[in-house]
Amino acid sequence: MPEIKKHLSIVALGRNRDKLARDLVGAIARRGCEISECRITPLGDQFSASMLLRGNWSAMGKMESALPGLAEHLGLAVQFQHSRPAEAQPDFRPYAAEVVAPQQPGLLGELLDFFTDQGTQVIEISAQSYESGLTGAFMCTLHLAVNVPTAHHPQTLRDAFMDVCDDLHADGLLDPIKT
Structure with a gap:
């Protein structure tokens, strides 16, 4: 045993x-x-x-x-x-979201609101701020790992995510995590 x-x-x-x-x-x-x-x-x-x-x-x-x-x-x-270790969630697919944007209050909160409204689970967040070496602008990079329900159409989520990024003057990527 x-x-x-x-x-x-x-x-x-x-x-x-x-x-x-x-x-x-x-x-x-x-x-x-x-x-x-x-x-x-x-x-x-x-x-x-x-x-x-x-x-x-x-x-x-x-x-x-x-x-x-x-x-x-x-x-x-x-x-x-x-x-306890995390339980398996077979009804979800893992995705990685990356956002690069000018440093601004509320950016992370807006992204969390978006993913919550989409029925996803944010499971990991990493954020770094920095001064651009090229322009001196204050920037930030956010990495989020999210679990997306398998019933959610990937392109619909990706399009909505890109719309949110545009509204926030941010560049974003949303791709499946391949493990």
């Missing part, structure tokens, strides 16, 4: 420094946990990590007990919660 795996979601935030990701990942491995999902990125001068860990009861107990001390040792604020 296969061993039952337990899951733990962890979010960590702290001052960024060299080797912090390596130290955190190493501490997780030493306690017998596997990293099932992970997103580590700097946010300004801060280190940010979101992880879904899995392991047996013993490994999860060791990890949970060690987290307060580990957080203090690494200089991180850590929150954690028992979790």
